[in-house]
Amino acid sequence: MRYISSMSLRFKTIMIAMITSTLALTTSGVFFSLYDYQSAHKKADQEFRVIATILADRSTVALEFLDQESATDNLASLDAHKAITMACLYDANDALFASFKRNSYNLHRCSANLPEFVPNKVDLFQEVREPVIFDDAVIGTLYLLIDQGDLRETMFLHITTSIIIIIITLFFTFLLAVRLQAFVTVPIRKLQDTAIKIRQSDNYSLRADKTTEDELGNLVDAFNGMVAKIEHDNVALRDSEERFRTLTASSPIGVFQTDEDGQYTYVNARWREITNIYDIHLTQESWIKTLHPEERFQVLSKWRDSLEKGGEFRMEYRMLRDDGEDVNVICHAKPLYEGNGEITGYLGSLSDISELKSVQLQLEQLALYDPLTKLANRHLFRNRLEKAIKHAEREGAMIALLFLDIDHFKKINDTMGHDQGDELLKAIAHRLRFCTRPGDTVARMGGDEFTILVPEIHTDHEADAIARKVLDVLKVPIRLTGLEVIITTSIGISVGLKDAEDANALMKNADLAMYRAKARGRDNYQFFSDEMNVELTRQLAMEAELRIALQQDQFELYYQPQVDLNTGKLIGYEALLRWIHPEKGFIPPSDFIPVAEDSGLILPLGEWVLRSACQHIKQFTERGLLPKDGHVAVNISPRQFHDANLVTVISDLISTTGIESQQLEVEITESLLMENVDSTIATLNMLKQLGIILAIDDFGTGYSSLNYLKRLPIHVLKVDRSFVMDIPKDKDDMEITSAVIAMAHKLGLRVVAEGVEIIEQADFLKENQCDFVQGYYYGKPMSVADLYENIRNFDQWHSSTTGG
Numbered sequence: 132m133r134y135i136s137s138m139s140l141r142f143k144t145i146m147i148a149m150i151t152s153t154l155a156l157t158t159s160g161v162f163f164s165l166y167d168y169q170s171a172h173k174k175a176d177q178e179f180r181v182i183a184t185i186l187a188d189r190s191t192v193a194l195e196f197l198d199q200e201s202a203t204d205n206l207a208s209l210d211a212h213k214a215i216t217m218a219c220l221y222d223a224n225d226a227l228f229a230s231f232k233r234n235s236y237n238l239h240r241c242s243a244n245l246p247e248f249v250p251n252k253v254d255l256f257q258e259v260r261e262p263v264i265f266d267d268a269v270i271g272t273l274y275l276l277i278d279q280g281d282l283r284e285t286m287f288l289h290i291t292t293s294i295i296i297i298i299i300t301l302f303f304t305f306l307l308a309v310r311l312q313a314f315v316t317v318p319i320r321k322l323q324d325t326a327i328k329i330r331q332s333d334n335y336s337l338r339a340d341k342t343t344e345d346e347l348g349n350l351v352d353a354f355n356g357m358v359a360k361i362e363h364d365n366v367a368l369r370d371s372e373e374r375f376r377t378l379t380a381s382s383p384i385g386v387f388q389t390d391e392d393g394q395y396t397y398v399n400a401r402w403r404e405i406t407n408i409y410d411i412h413l414t415q416e417s418w419i420k421t422l423h424p425e426e427r428f429q430v431l432s433k434w435r436d437s438l439e440k441g442g443e444f445r446m447e448y449r450m451l452r453d454d455g456e457d458v459n460v461i462c463h464a465k466p467l468y469e470g471n472g473e474i475t476g477y478l479g480s481l482s483d484i485s486e487l488k489s490v491q492l493q494l495e496q497l498a499l500y501d502p503l504t505k506l507a508n509r510h511l512f513r514n515r516l517e518k519a520i521k522h523a524e525r526e527g528a529m530i531a532l533l534f535l536d537i538d539h540f541k542k543i544n545d546t547m548g549h550d551q552g553d554e555l556l557k558a559i560a561h562r563l564r565f566c567t568r569p570g571d572t573v574a575r576m577g578g579d580e581f582t583i584l585v586p587e588i589h590t591d592h593e594a595d596a597i598a599r600k601v602l603d604v605l606k607v608p609i610r611l612t613g614l615e616v617i618i619t620t621s622i623g624i625s626v627g628l629k630d631a632e633d634a635n636a637l638m639k640n641a642d643l644a645m646y647r648a649k650a651r652g653r654d655n656y657q658f659f660s661d662e663m664n665v666e667l668t669r670q671l672a673m674e675a676e677l678r679i680a681l682q683q684d685q686f687e688l689y690y691q692p693q694v695d696l697n698t699g700k701l702i703g704y705e706a707l708l709r710w711i712h713p714e715k716g717f718i719p720p721s722d723f724i725p726v727a728e729d730s731g732l733i734l735p736l737g738e739w740v741l742r743s744a745c746q747h748i749k750q751f752t753e754r755g756l757l758p759k760d761g762h763v764a765v766n767i768s769p770r771q772f773h774d775a776n777l778v779t780v781i782s783d784l785i786s787t788t789g790i791e792s793q794q795l796e797v798e799i800t801e802s803l804l805m806e807n808v809d810s811t812i813a814t815l816n817m818l819k820q821l822g823i824i825l826a827i828d829d830f831g832t833g834y835s836s837l838n839y840l841k842r843l844p845i846h847v848l849k850v851d852r853s854f855v856m857d858i859p860k861d862k863d864d865m866e867i868t869s870a871v872i873a874m875a876h877k878l879g880l881r882v883v884a885e886g887v888e889i890i891e892q893a894d895f896l897k898e899n900q901c902d903f904v905q906g907y908y909y910g911k912p913m914s915v916a917d918l919y920e921n922i923r924n925f926d927q928w929h930s931s932t933t934g935g
């Protein structure tokens with residue numbers, strides 16, 4: 132079959148025609164020869180039987196009368212029939228009676244007796260036996276032997292003629308087939324030649340000639356149509372490729388194409404710029420050489436993996452170019468497929484993302500690191516803390532978390548200026564790094580708060596040692612431009628997973644411990660303890676109770692008189708808040724004010740105090756308990772002071788209660804002044820514009836500088852009780868107090884001395900021109916009812932209480 136399929140169409144067409152003709156002619160020749168032979172044979176047989184019947188009939192008389200001569204003559208009439216070779220007449224006993232033979236050369240002779248009949252005998256001669264009947268009795272048999280040679284000869288002649296005719300016909304058929312096949316093969320050959328020409332010349336504008344209008348003509352049309360489509364597609368492809376080349380040539384992205392083995396077949400100019408490879412014969416090896424040694428293995432194995440699996444290649448990697456430049460790139464290559472689905476190569480892009488990477492790094496730096504100190508920021512610290520907790524859970528290890536707050540940093544920052552403050556923070560960060568090991572994390576949480584995470588400790592002593600080291604190292608004077616600063620810090624330590632098992636709790640515990648360190652005089656460290664937690668629980672319980680107290684009106688204002696030292700007259704009161712708990716009784720403000728401050732409850736509570744104080748001012752004025760130009764001082768906590776609504780609240784209260792604004796004095800603590808200086812001054816100015824009196828409370832306990840005080844729009848300075856209480860025993864306190872009074876006067880401020888308990892203190896203050904005093908010596912804070920009871924006439928009441 133394969134042999135046949137490889138034969139030329141021309142040969143096959145001729146062969147088909149020849150085989151078909153041969154088969155048709157042979158079949159019909161053989162059929163007709165046989166038919167002819169059979170017909171001739173049948174006809175001869177009938178003829179000889181008729182002759183035999185007639186002859187037998189004629190021989191009846193000769194046999195009956197035993198007339199051999201007549202019988203022989205009778206038989207001799209057969210001479211006219213050439214095919215009858217021999218005729219024998221047998222009598223009733225089958226004995227030869229008369230005979231005839233063609234000639235003396237005839238080999239056949241009649242046998243003496245009638246030959247026995249042999250059925251299905253095949254011979255060149257045919258026998259005919261005809262009974263001779265007389266009166267319905269067989270009196271003899273006529274036996275004829277007929278030579279069939281003529282019949283056969285005729286048949287052979289017919290066959291021979293047929294064969295000759297077949298051969299001649301086949302010959303003409305061949306000539307005709309050879310001629311006719313050209314109608315099929317020539318257009319096909321032409322089509323083939325055109326196809327070959329197109330293929331060799333890549334000239335798709337060529338077309339095959341259409342010579343017929345039959346199926347071959349249709350084939351040519353279809354072929355030409357197909358070529359036209361290819362030509363059109365080629366043009367489109369060329370245009371597209373042209374556009375691609377033009378585009379890639381000026382593309383800011385490197386573009387490359389490789390074969391299926393990864394060898395470069397095309398790169399654009401940008402690709403060369405990025406890789407710094409300008410070899411004309413570009414190989415994969417030249418690209419491999421540009422890969423950064425640290426990443427070469429990963430890049431190559433991924434690239435080879437993509438080649439083997441026929442998958443996409445997408446990777447971000449570094450290159451170390453031969454000019455020494457470190458370039459970050461992102462490479463993306465996709466396989467190109469042939470029509471049969473096989474990969475023919477890769478088309479890819481190469482982008483220089485160095486700038487992006489550095490921006491990303493900067494962003495990461497910004498997102499995870501504190502821009503000033505370059506320490507980890509809150510997020511990164513939190514992240515590392517959570518990882519350390521997980522590690523500790525798995526390994527059963529301990530972690531230490533140190534929470535640091537620089538002591539009085541705000542004061543230092545405000546005094547030295549923010550630039551120096553920043554330098555100081557950087558120096559602190561540097562020292563903290565020095566105190567830790569590579570696996571530890573030092574973070575700046577914001578402001579002057581730092582944390583240290585030690586991810587693996589074995590005993591508390593290790594955390595203890597780090598804390599000591601930090602305290603010592605930070606205490607070493609820090610030299611800034613033009614000055615030297617000594618700083619201390621307060622450190623809270625929580626140990627995981629002993630004190631707490633999650634990041635929030637550990638942070639909270641360390642924070643709590645840090646506050647304990649602050650409370651214990653700063654410049655020390657404290658480990659978190661359960662007792663701190665108890666304290667926290669207590670504070671939370673108190674917070675809940677404070678909310679109820681606010682709803683149930685469990686608060687009351689007490690008033691402590693303030694006296695003019697020169698005249699001895701009452702000039703006003705300080706309003707002091709009291710919480711009368713229905714079960715616990717009196718709870719001092721020093722206990723609940725910090726809780727209210729921390730929880731934010733100070734805002735509604737402080738507003739309540741202001742409203743009550745304004746209402747009382749109104750009542751006191753009406754009942755003559757407040758002298759003309761007298762005032763009531765109200766304490767404002769830091770959080771309340773920084774509340775955006777404070778000025779509006781006070782302004783509304785003054786107008787709704789109908790008091791004079793100068794009858795209200797607002798006391799803010801000195802420590803508050805050290806935070807947000809600008810906004811503090813702005814708020815003070817707004818309050819001053821309302822016409823109220825502004826006083827600085829607890830003066831001397833903070834770190835206010837004179838320069839700083841000068842900028843503040845305040846009227847009164849209250850010398851803290853801690854300076855007054857040891858007068859006259861403590862000479863230092865006396866000196867400080869007199870200096871503060873003198874300084875305040877120079878700044879145009881009036882001075883109130885707090886906590887005056889004895890006459891010596893009053894005398895000392897008077898000698899030093901202190902303006903006003905307040906203290907148990909003049910009167911303890913008292914309820915409004917007591918006030919009405921006691922101060923009907925202040926002068927009388929004062930002399931009765933002081934004995935003066």
Ligand SMILES: Nc1nc2c(ncn2[C@@H]2O[C@H](COP(=O)(O)O[C@H]3[C@@H](O)[C@H](n4cnc5c(=O)[nH]c(N)nc54)O[C@@H]3COP(=O)(O)O)[C@@H](O)[C@H]2O)c(=O)[nH]1
Nearest residue numbers: 707708720721724740766767768828886887888906907912
């Ligand atoms: N934000 C607010 N703070 C308030 C309010 N009411 C009070 N406070 C602050 O609570 C702190 C404690 O106050 P308190 O227990 O009322 O103590 C005051 C006086 O009773 C006490 N004092 C006065 N004279 C003497 C004395 O001669 N000896 C002595 N041992 N104590 C005396 O001093 C406190 C007044 O201090 P100060 O406010 O600094 O003038 C206290 O800090 C209050 O400020 C409030 O409504 N809001």
